[in-house]
Amino acid sequence: MAKRDSVLTRIVRIYETFGPDTPALRVTDIARRAELHVATASRLVDELVGHGWLHRDPDRRIRVGVRLWELASRASPTLGLREAAMPFMEDLHAVVGHHTQLAVLEDREVLFVERLSAPGAVVNVTRVAGRLPLHASSSGLVLLAHAPVDLQEQVLSGPLEAFRRTTLTDPARLRRFLADVRRNGYAFCAGFIDEETTGIAVPLRGRGDTVVAALSVIVPNDRNARMQIPALRAAARGISRMLSH
Amino acid sequence: MAKRDSVLTRIVRIYETFGPDTPALRVTDIARRAELHVATASRLVDELVGHGWLHRDPDRRIRVGVRLWELASRASPTLGLREAAMPFMEDLHAVVGHHTQLAVLEDREVLFVERLSAPGAVVNVTRVAGRLPLHASSSGLVLLAHAPVDLQEQVLSGPLEAFRRTTLTDPARLRRFLADVRRNGYAFCAGFIDEETTGIAVPLRGRGDTVVAALSVIVPNDRNARMQIPALRAAARGISRMLSH
Structure with a gap:
C-alpha cells in the first residue's frame, strides 16, 4: 500500500486497472489491482462516478x-x-x-489510434x-526508422523480444531493415507477427516533412501482398498533403 | 475561486477547458477558464503532464x-x-x-461516438x-422516442430551443413526431438543422431489444433522401444482430 501517493497518482492507477479484457471491475478488484485500500478506492470511485468519469452498472x-472518453x-x-x-x-x-x-509513436511503443476492419479479414493482434x-510490427518499424537517433539507439541497445522466428531481434539486422x-x-x-499475415506500413508526414504517424494494412501472407504497396503509398501521399496544409 | 473543491473536481474543471476549438491552451488560460489560482492550475498541470494525461508542446x-485518450x-x-x-x-x-x-444518449443529449465522412459530403454540424x-437532430429524436418515459417528459416539459424554423419546439407536435x-x-x-440537408436516423437494439444507440446518415435535402431509408434500416438490423449476441 502506497499511502503517500498524490490523489492524481491514485486516480491514474485506478484507470490503469481497466483494459479491453477488463472493461468492468468490482471496487474490491480495482483496489487490489491498483494497490489501494478498499476504503480509498471506494471513495475515489464514488467521486469519479459523480463526475461521469467512471460508470457504475446496475x-x-x-x-x-462515457464522459471521460468524450473529454x-x-x-x-x-x-x-x-x-x-x-x-x-x-x-x-x-x-x-x-x-x-493508423498508428503513432507513444512512449517507445506503437499506439494504434484508428482501425478499419471487415468481417472475414485476416487475423490481427491490434485494436x-x-x-x-x-x-515487431510494420507500423512500429516505420515509426522507428524515422524516430530521433537517440530513440533508435535506445531500442537497438535494449532487449528485443521475439514474437516469432521472424521477429528482428538482432540489432545489426534491425539496423539494416530500418535503413x-x-x-x-x-x-x-x-509473417512477422502471424505466419498467415503480412503487415505493410508507410510513413505519414506533417508540417516540415516530419513523420507523424504510420499507415498500414494487414493482408494475407501470399504472393499478392506486394501488390498493395502502391495503393498504400498513394493514400499516404494524400493524407500527408492534408496534414501539411 | 473555489478553494474547497477536491483535487478531482479541479482536474475535471481543467479538462473541461479543452475542446475541438481549444485543443491547446496556456496554463494562465486554463487557470482563468477553470477558475483556479494560477499556482494551483500550474501544479496540477505539471503533475498531469508527468502522467501523460496532459501534454506540453514545445x-x-x-x-x-495521448495517454488519457488511450486509457x-x-x-x-x-x-x-x-x-x-x-x-x-x-x-x-x-x-x-x-x-x-453513430450516437448514444448521454446526459439528456446526443453524443456522437463515431462518424464516417467523405470529402464533398453535405454540411454536418456534428463531429x-x-x-x-x-x-433537434434525427439521432436525438430516435433516442428520445425510445428513452424512458420520465426522460421524455422532462424534455417535453423543458425549454425546446429553436435552431431553425423547422425545429420541433411545440411539445404536442414533438410528442406526435416521437410516436x-x-x-x-x-x-x-x-432541413431540421440545415436547410440543405436531411438527417435520417434509426434505432440500434442490444440485448432484450433495448434501444442502445442511433445510426444516422446526413444526405442532401432533395427528393432522393427517402431512398436511403431501406439501406439504413438494413444496416441497423445487422448491427443490432451483432449487439444482441
Whole structure:
C-alpha cells in the first residue's frame, strides 16, 4: 500500500486497472489491482462516478465513463490526424479489403489510434487504443526508422523480444531493415507477427516533412501482398498533403 | 475561486477547458477558464503532464495527452458498440456516400461516438465526441422516442430551443413526431438543422431489444433522401444482430 501517493497518482492507477479484457471491475478488484485500500478506492470511485468519469452498472461493477472518453476524444491530440486520414483510409480499405490502421509513436511503443476492419479479414493482434513494440510490427518499424537517433539507439541497445522466428531481434539486422525502410519508403513484414499475415506500413508526414504517424494494412501472407504497396503509398501521399496544409 | 473543491473536481474543471476549438491552451488560460489560482492550475498541470494525461508542446501550450485518450478508449463503454457497428457503417457509407454516424444518449443529449465522412459530403454540424440536443437532430429524436418515459417528459416539459424554423419546439407536435418514429422505425428530418440537408436516423437494439444507440446518415435535402431509408434500416438490423449476441 502506497499511502503517500498524490490523489492524481491514485486516480491514474485506478484507470490503469481497466483494459479491453477488463472493461468492468468490482471496487474490491480495482483496489487490489491498483494497490489501494478498499476504503480509498471506494471513495475515489464514488467521486469519479459523480463526475461521469467512471460508470457504475446496475450490478455495481465499475466501467470507464462515457464522459471521460468524450473529454479525451474531443480534444485528443490525434483528432486532427484521424480526421485527415479517415477518408483516405476508407478508400484504401475498400480497395484492399483487409485491416487498415493508423498508428503513432507513444512512449517507445506503437499506439494504434484508428482501425478499419471487415468481417472475414485476416487475423490481427491490434485494436484501437492498443499497443505493440516498435521492432515487431510494420507500423512500429516505420515509426522507428524515422524516430530521433537517440530513440533508435535506445531500442537497438535494449532487449528485443521475439514474437516469432521472424521477429528482428538482432540489432545489426534491425539496423539494416530500418535503413531499407527509409530508402524504400515502406516496411514490408511477411509473417512477422502471424505466419498467415503480412503487415505493410508507410510513413505519414506533417508540417516540415516530419513523420507523424504510420499507415498500414494487414493482408494475407501470399504472393499478392506486394501488390498493395502502391495503393498504400498513394493514400499516404494524400493524407500527408492534408496534414501539411 | 473555489478553494474547497477536491483535487478531482479541479482536474475535471481543467479538462473541461479543452475542446475541438481549444485543443491547446496556456496554463494562465486554463487557470482563468477553470477558475483556479494560477499556482494551483500550474501544479496540477505539471503533475498531469508527468502522467501523460496532459501534454506540453514545445511552445509550452498544454494539450490533452495521448495517454488519457488511450486509457479512455481502450476500455470505453462504447468500444463494443463501435466495433460491432463499424463494418456495417462502412458499407452504408460506401452506398450512401454521405456522413454516416453513430450516437448514444448521454446526459439528456446526443453524443456522437463515431462518424464516417467523405470529402464533398453535405454540411454536418456534428463531429466525433460532439453533442446535440435530443429534440433537434434525427439521432436525438430516435433516442428520445425510445428513452424512458420520465426522460421524455422532462424534455417535453423543458425549454425546446429553436435552431431553425423547422425545429420541433411545440411539445404536442414533438410528442406526435416521437410516436411516428416509434411506429415507422425511423426519424426523417428534412432541413431540421440545415436547410440543405436531411438527417435520417434509426434505432440500434442490444440485448432484450433495448434501444442502445442511433445510426444516422446526413444526405442532401432533395427528393432522393427517402431512398436511403431501406439501406439504413438494413444496416441497423445487422448491427443490432451483432449487439444482441
